[in-house]
Amino acid sequence: MVSLSLIQSNTQIIVNNGKNTSFWDDCWCTAIPLKLKYPNLWKICRSKQATISEIVSFVHSQSAWSLGFSRNLKEVEVNEAAQLLDNIGNPELNEDQEDSRVWLPSKTGNYSSKSCYEIQYINEQNTTEKFTKSKLIWNEVVPTKVSFFIWSTLWNAAPTMDNLVRRGVLPPLTNQACNFCGSCQETTNHLLHHCSYSYTVWAYFLEFPNVLSVVPSSTAVCLNTWRRKWEDERHHFIWNNLPYAIWWALWLERNRRRFHNTSESAANTIIIVKALLYQWALPTQMFKGLFFEDLVHKWAQKIYNMHL
Numbered sequence: 001m002v003s004l005s006l007i008q009s010n011t012q013i014i015v016n017n018g019k020n021t022s023f024w025d026d027c028w029c030t031a032i033p034l035k036l037k038y039p040n041l042w043k044i045c046r047s048k049q050a051t052i053s054e055i056v057s058f059v060h061s062q063s064a065w066s067l068g069f070s071r072n073l074k075e076v077e078v079n080e081a082a083q084l085l086d087n088i089g090n091p092e093l094n095e096d097q098e099d100s101r102v103w104l105p106s107k108t109g110n111y112s113s114k115s116c117y118e119i120q121y122i123n124e125q126n127t128t129e130k131f132t133k134s135k136l137i138w139n140e141v142v143p144t145k146v147s148f149f150i151w152s153t154l155w156n157a158a159p160t161m162d163n164l165v166r167r168g169v170l171p172p173l174t175n176q177a178c179n180f181c182g183s184c185q186e187t188t189n190h191l192l193h194h195c196s197y198s199y200t201v202w203a204y205f206l207e208f209p210n211v212l213s214v215v216p217s218s219t220a221v222c223l224n225t226w227r228r229k230w231e232d233e234r235h236h237f238i239w240n241n242l243p244y245a246i247w248w249a250l251w252l253e254r255n256r257r258r259f260h261n262t263s264e265s266a267a268n269t270i271i272i273v274k275a276l277l278y279q280w281a282l283p284t285q286m287f288k289g290l291f292f293e294d295l296v297h298k299w300a301q302k303i304y305n306m307h308l
Contacts, residue, residue, distance in 0.1 A: 012104055016097040018052030022173055025165075028052070029088050036185060037087075038080050043183070044070045049173040056091040063091045136223045141237075141280050142244045149251060150244065153188045153219045158251075161186035179257045189218050191254060192247050200266040201250065201273065205242055208304045209235070219247065237286045238277060238303065245276040271296055 013028040015021055021028050024035040024042055035042035046068040047054060057066040065085065073081060102109040137154070138147050152158045159169075161176040162185055178186040180197035192198055193215055202215040216222035222243050230236035249272040257263045274295045281287050287295070294302045 011101040014100045014102055015052055016094040016099050018056065018091075018093050018099065020099045020172075021052050023050050023052045023055045024048055025172065025176065033185070034084065034087075038084050039184075040077050041067070041069070041080050041084060044073075044077070046070050049175065051173070052091070053093060056093060063093065065091055136227065139241065139244060141241055141284075143280075146244055146248045150219055150223075150247060153192070153247075154223075156188060158188050160188050160191055163188075179254045192219065192250055193217060197266055197269075198246075198250055201246055201269050204266075204270050205246070205273070208300045209239065216243070219243075234286055234303065237281060237284070241277060241280060242273075245273045245280070248276060249273045274299065 013021055013026055015028055024045070025033050027033055030037055035048070042048065055066055055068070056063050058064070065088070067081075103111040106112060137151050149158065156163065161170070161174070161179075164170045165172060165174050165176055176185050178184050178190055178195055180191065180195045184190050184195065193202070194217075199215055206215070216226065226243055227240050230239060249269050252272065253264060253269050275292065278287055278292050278295055290302055
């Protein structure tokens with residue numbers, strides 16, 4: 001089955017009347033959306049979900065961009081605006097023709113099942129080479145549903161806001177803001193690693209082990225570099241299963257906000273991570289002699305013998 005994301009990532013938008021292309025969200029003039037390339041301008045723009053045609057105005061029969069900022073630009077924003085205008089050029093719309101897409105893998109620009117298959121085959125080969133440690137995805141300690149979720153992140157198939165829009169599940173102009181911070185586009189890597197909310201959770205657990213480590217940039221990088229051997233079995237269990245618990249706890253919190261309109265603090269998500277580790281360890285008796293309350297209130301003391 002050919003995914004919509006594969007189609008969209010290998011097509012180029014040709015702007016004509018500009019009515020079906022989002023000015024800030026679509027990759028119509030640069031390799032990434034303008035809101036990601038010029039985030040300072042996007043934050044102060046009144047029409048964040050406007051199409052290109054809605055941002056073009058006409059003065060004395062001449063077309064011009066009308067970006068509609070909510071206040072006067074600061075010096076750094078003036079420089080960004082100059083770069084933006086240099087990128088997008090003068091608006092030249094063709095009212096008689098709708099926007100279209102060009103299929104990049106084909107010399108003619110027309111889609112063919114053969115060229116699509118070739119691109120899909122190359123992507124699968126590259127992905128297979130990139131994620132060689134598949135046994136780390138299907139961890140016997142971790143529930144299968146969690147492993148499936150992690151597997152989906154490796155293929156950029158997790159149902160984050162950007163992927164839902166790219167697949168056509170949500171309309172093109174849907175607000176793709178992160179369900180945690182609300183200010184950045186919700187992508188897999190942002191949601192699970194880069195968001196300030198997620199970073200708080202990671203930072204808590206990285207504070208106590210006596211190792212030099214940083215928050216991983218992606219699930220792929222983490223799976224390929226995270227594992228290490230510990231002399232203490234309990235430390236070994238916690239460290240090597242910690243990313244799975246953090247990813248799943250963050251995803252549960254994301255869905256709580258998305259579908260139930262309720263939210264919990266990062267401190268509560270940290271407790272959920274501990275609960276997952278405690279639950280997954282039950283068959284192994286890894287936490288024998290400890291109560292869950294010990295993990296909640298005395299994590300550093302009980303696990304790492306640290307007295308704070």
